[in-house]
Amino acid sequence: MTSRRPSGRTRAILTGVLGIVALMAVWELYKWLAPDGGVTVGGATVLPRASDTAMPHLWEMAERAGQPVNRSSSAVPLWRAVLEAGAFSFRVAAIGWLVGVVVGFLLAIVMQRFRTARSAVLPWVVLSQTVPLIALAPLVKGWGNKLEFGSFQWEPWMSVAVIASYLAFFPVAVGVLRGLGSPEAVHLDLMRSFGIGWWRTLWRLRLPASVPYLLPALRLAAANAVVGAVVAEVSTGLKGGLGRMIIEFSQAGSSDPAKAWAPIFGAVLVGLVAAGVVALIGLTLRRYRYAEVS
């Protein structure tokens, strides 16, 4: 088992790199083959435009990343501005993720403990995800601004974190609930025969047994939190993160097409880092991953 690990990992990395190279090749190939104006059938665009404005060459994007963000004398290189915005978004997403994971966990435990809670809460948990982010953002912002106790003051980034957590808690609640219910009857009988109560059964049996369900849920939650944070930055108008940067740069539009792509790569990078963090968590829980459930 352990001896096969390294070769498996090398293969995974190789496949990953190959995938990126293939994607780059497809991009350039499309640009080369497709007409600049795209292909329209009866007024509907079936293939996107391949002009330099719509799809700059990869090397143009790379070159642009090395140049200053704007013409001001104090401008940092574009890649640095993107990294800084990425770090900002990542922090907000991470806080949202953490809150979402904790809330999801607590909900799952309550639902596992009380059957009535499950039938009362689960439908709402599922319904909650159908509320569009666009509708949610102003609400959260409005409530946040009314919050005030002592010296605590609601910061605009907190609204974004709350929205990120709103998207993150769902897979955790559902996944962990499934995981907590996964022990076999024989294990539950055994715990009962040991004379231990619900809490110790939770700790000794249900939680360890839920790890194979937890890790994919954490991964999904991380992806949701990143997307949620970036979109919420746009809809709440929060400055400093990738969300605003994507909007600002795309407004620069046709005059500087390569620049608009930089924050998108930044968002991809943030997603990758988030996935990496979850992979590290998975590594520390290795012992419990006797069976991976997807």
Place this chain on the structure above:
Amino acid sequence: MSTPNESTPVPAPTSTSGAAIAVEVTGVGRVFGGRSGAVTALDNVDLTVAAGEFVSLIGPSGCGKSTLMRLIADLDQPTSGTVTVFGKPASVARENHDYGIAFQQAGLLPWRTVQANIELPLELHGTGRAGRAERARELLALVGLSDFGGHLPSQLSGGMQQRVAIARSLAESPSLLLMDEPFGALDEMTRERLQTELLRIRAETGAAVVFVTHSIPEAVYLSDRVVVMSPRPGRVQQILTIGLGAAGDRGEGIREDVQFFDQVGAVREALHGIAPAGRGMDLR
């Protein structure tokens, strides 16, 4: 919540408060209420198991063997009648860890090593690390798995996993062992070896055993008494006393003994008295 009882390191097998009776089942009935009507799994069952006695429950599948064992273990409650274990209500006996239990499935926790699985009941009941390790070593030797303490369950064969489960059931030196077809999923060879091992373990520990099986030779080979049950509703049909001598004196050779065959015949006859004849039975 669960109260970890006073942490006596590893209690010696004692017949609790001098009672000579391990299990007393009186007028027990168990009716499962389903949407499609009630199922009477057990009807007016009486059974007494003396301390140190080995009693097998045998009968066609669905006759309530597992249900009876679960009632004794307080994993389920009777609809009528009473179950006492060492003179206490079954629920008290369970909370006092008066019995060890093993099922057809080994039910080992896959994330724990073999040793940690055996130590689990001790750990839950507050035995210290050193005491646990010591006891686990003894038990691993007892079931012949001394070299496998550090392995994970998934690295062991089914027979080995079952031996670990038996070691775990013995961890707290219980005066009562409850076993529900513990060898049911094993091949014949492994099964016979483990039967002999169980006899030896039982001779060493002096524990009473309630053993569910549907193999007649297995029941005869192991037991002091065999309880033959009949289905629909689950009742005790007949109780046969097997006079093959003390557990410690029964060797593999006894399987070739005339007396052994006589007893197998007697149990088979009792089972054939049940109509319809021995469905799902092992009549070898």
